Amino acid sequence: xxxxxxxxxxxxxxxxxxxxxxxxxxxxxxxxxxxxxxxxxxxxxxxxxxxxxxxxxxxxxxxxxxxxxxxxxxxxxxxxxxxxxxxxxxxxxxxxxxxxxxxxxxxxxxxxxxxxxxxxxxxxxxxxxxxxxxxxxxxxxxxxxxxxxxxxxxxxxxxxxxxxxxxxxxxxxxxxxxxxxxxxxxxxxxxxxxxxxxxxxxxxxxxxxxxxxxxxxxxxxxx
Amino acid sequence: xxxxxxxxxxxxxxxxxxxxxxxxxxxxxxxxxxxxxxxxxxxxxxxxxxxxxxxxxxxxxxxxxxxxxxxxxxxxxxxxxxxxxxxxxxxxxxxxxxxxxxxxxxxxxxxxxxxxxxxxxxxxxxxxxxxxxxxxxxxxxxxxxxxxxxxxxxxxxxxxxxxxxxxxxxxxxxxxxxxxxxxxxxxxxxxxxxxxxxxxxxxxxxxxxxxxxxxxxxxxxxx
Numbered sequence: 001x002x003x004x005x006x007x008x009x010x011x012x013x014x015x016x017x018x019x020x021x022x023x024x025x026x027x028x029x030x031x032x033x034x035x036x037x038x039x040x041x042x043x044x045x046x047x048x049x050x051x052x053x054x055x056x057x058x059x060x061x062x063x064x065x066x067x068x069x070x071x072x073x074x075x076x077x078x079x080x081x082x083x084x085x086x087x088x089x090x091x092x093x094x095x096x097x098x099x100x101x102x103x104x105x106x107x108x109x110x111x112x113x114x115x116x117x118x119x120x121x122x123x124x125x126x127x128x129x130x131x132x133x134x135x136x137x138x139x140x141x142x143x144x145x146x147x148x149x150x151x152x153x154x155x156x157x158x159x160x161x162x163x164x165x166x167x168x169x170x171x172x173x174x175x176x177x178x179x180x181x182x183x184x185x186x187x188x189x190x191x192x193x194x195x196x197x198x199x200x201x202x203x204x205x206x207x208x209x210x211x212x213x214x215x216x217x218x219x220x221x222x223x
Numbered sequence: 224x225x226x227x228x229x230x231x232x233x234x235x236x237x238x239x240x241x242x243x244x245x246x247x248x249x250x251x252x253x254x255x256x257x258x259x260x261x262x263x264x265x266x267x268x269x270x271x272x273x274x275x276x277x278x279x280x281x282x283x284x285x286x287x288x289x290x291x292x293x294x295x296x297x298x299x300x301x302x303x304x305x306x307x308x309x310x311x312x313x314x315x316x317x318x319x320x321x322x323x324x325x326x327x328x329x330x331x332x333x334x335x336x337x338x339x340x341x342x343x344x345x346x347x348x349x350x351x352x353x354x355x356x357x358x359x360x361x362x363x364x365x366x367x368x369x370x371x372x373x374x375x376x377x378x379x380x381x382x383x384x385x386x387x388x389x390x391x392x393x394x395x396x397x398x399x400x401x402x403x404x405x406x407x408x409x410x411x412x413x414x415x416x417x418x419x420x421x422x423x424x425x426x427x428x429x430x431x432x433x434x435x436x437x438x439x440x441x442x443x444x445x446x
Binding site for chain 2: 128
């Protein structure tokens, strides 16, 4: 008789339990938090840099950066003015709740209003691992092409906001915005989207306003 | 006492065993094969389409496409003139040797000279799973940024050729080619590279010549 060991289910339920602890840690410290996901090179770090600069100290920001290797991203966030912690996952293709909990121990939580977690560049695996953050935010990137919602439905289905980055490249690459938006709408009806360019900074203001509004409406009731 | 079950090691060695079988199947049929990897939207399908058209029936081609969902890529390869099989991985973030072996059963192997396997769009997980193909080929994409070798070393270390795609976008995005090439050289000294654009078709000829030369030097001795 073959004995089946439900390893994957146990890993996921353990992860979900730690994710709930993370949420409690963040809520107790009145920290609003976002899990930022994208393909490699979608613009996560550029958006974080710009967000830090545009917020201009209106919020006290921490960034926790997940990468397979290097501290390039955390260094960029720190240079832009945030408290920054780098997680190197080794070969792992996503962050999980335990990694985030360990990183949270390195942050003085009572000095932070907003935490942005920059997940590993990947449109598949991060969607399966809850971190305990308040919002999941995805960056789509124009040069990736307009078929990504159709090909990575798990990711597009499970996010709370969608940034459409690199719109400055629209004149140079084939990208049917209607086809793209149709794919998004089927998977995630009414999803709030922010078309913008980290390069030209076009479209940045609505994103910054949303971040401020989300964070302040979370933080104020407990303040 | 806790009993440790080396699940991951067993999965990998089982995968390697099936990958060896795949290689034998391909060699017996005198088929040369490539495992094509990239980020989502790096240009795998576009390159395959162009390769099929540029080879212009000089090789009999099959394409096996791996995606989380949809048959968009296999449909494109079939339209371009190749025998095409789609693998939908469900949630899986990579192809493995078993998936490839199952897909190979759907191809009339004695009618094929070159097999291109289009892996799932991901710079991490596919690097860990041998398929049994003769060459691993990676596509880097200019708008992804110049730091990708540093951040995804496992992928860059284990490939036999590197395509640098979307060079037509170099005027519009920040990309330091020297910094990029330095990262590649450290991880994979002497790696053959093909800078090209699937959009403008600049730089395509050296890639097509290489594919022809590689395939014919493999196929001819057994022909």
